[in-house]
Amino acid sequence: MTDADYIAMEKSTIVRSGRRARLLPLARQGNRALSALAPALAARLAERLFLTPPLTRRPAAEIDLLATARARPMHVGARRIETWVWGSGPRVLLVHGWGGRGAQLGALVGPLVARGFSVVTFDAPGHGASDSGLVTIPEMIGAIRAVAASRGPLAGLIAHSVGATAAVRALYEGLEVGAAVFVGAAAELTGPAVRFSETLGFSRAVRDRMHRLIEERVGRPWSAFDVTTLAPALAAPLLVIHDRGDAEVPWQHGMMITRAWRGADMLMTEGLGHRRILRDPDVVAAAVAFLTARVPERGVAATDVEAPQGTPLEILMAG
Numbered sequence: 001m002t003d004a005d006y007i008a009m010e011k012s013t014i015v016r017s018g019r020r021a022r023l024l025p026l027a028r029q030g031n032r033a034l035s036a037l038a039p040a041l042a043a044r045l046a047e048r049l050f051l052t053p054p055l056t057r058r059p060a061a062e063i064d065l066l067a068t069a070r071a072r073p074m075h076v077g078a079r080r081i082e083t084w085v086w087g088s089g090p091r092v093l094l095v096h097g098w099g100g101r102g103a104q105l106g107a108l109v110g111p112l113v114a115r116g117f118s119v120v121t122f123d124a125p126g127h128g129a130s131d132s133g134l135v136t137i138p139e140m141i142g143a144i145r146a147v148a149a150s151r152g153p154l155a156g157l158i159a160h161s162v163g164a165t166a167a168v169r170a171l172y173e174g175l176e177v178g179a180a181v182f183v184g185a186a187a188e189l190t191g192p193a194v195r196f197s198e199t200l201g202f203s204r205a206v207r208d209r210m211h212r213l214i215e216e217r218v219g220r221p222w223s224a225f226d227v228t229t230l231a232p233a234l235a236a237p238l239l240v241i242h243d244r245g246d247a248e249v250p251w252q253h254g255m256m257i258t259r260a261w262r263g264a265d266m267l268m269t270e271g272l273g274h275r276r277i278l279r280d281p282d283v284v285a286a287a288v289a290f291l292t293a294r295v296p297e298r299g300v301a302a303t304d305v306e307a308p309q310g311t312p313l314e315i316l317m318a319g
Helices: 004-016 018-037 039-050 060-067 102-114 137-151 162-172 190-200 204-218 227-233 251-260 281-294
Strands: 074-076 079-086 091-095 118-123 154-160 177-183 238-243 265-269 314-317
Touching: 018 039, 018 190, 039 190, 039 204, 060 102, 074 137, 079 102, 079 137, 091 102, 091 137, 091 162, 102 118, 102 154, 102 281, 118 137, 137 162, 154 162, 154 281, 162 177, 162 227, 177 281, 190 204, 227 251, 238 251, 238 281, 251 265, 265 281
Parallel strands: 091 118, 091 154, 154 177, 177 238, 238 265
Antiparallel strands: 074 079, 079 118, 265 314
């Protein structure tokens, strides 16, 4: 399983990179030929590509942030994952998206700690500093639940992109949180699979085979991770944040989740895209304020610093 992050990341990287731009037509041509001549082999290749998160170099700001944390590796099944903790107080778990890293949500750490929370994040299996390899959505869900069990209970959860998709399933399976914030969340995962196969030149028949292979691997249908189907059974207070210009997960996904989730609020932004939104001061302030209002019993840190303030953002109530 994957999400729109993978597809769009591959597309945008290919567009920006001259070498990859030259290679993409060759890859498409090869995958079209393989789809026609050996569809079973093409489906296995597509499955492997689909389940392999893209790895990127960790920027210096993330390295500096992680150096201030308490690093605590742990195992989820046979795989090692890295976790980090800051502060003391009620726990807030930060969950990254496909191809991401926990520290990508690092702009939230300082403001949350200043408000009396402790913050936990991790690199999911196959991501960042954790053990590499193929990854499925159930493995990401398992990591969320394992980290929560080890570092919980959770007062709050903030999740980005497919991390939100995995978090919804974890909540549906019994994970308890006081409140949640989803940023750029995907409402379903079938659409990204279509874009993936079209981008890389795999045929529709091969895509259908890939779907079945992944379902056999995880033991669940793709519909098991449909957020709008799961949302009506969930009651945690939720703020959905999405940018109107998100080119990777359209803002309509956020609206669909908001409407399906009882009592959810939606905050729309402009011009922040899919990743810069995680560092925007107004978005950080809104997420921290949302959790703070719903977890009243906290000890404020001695080095209390107000969450960043700025231009008011539009909050739309779920209708």
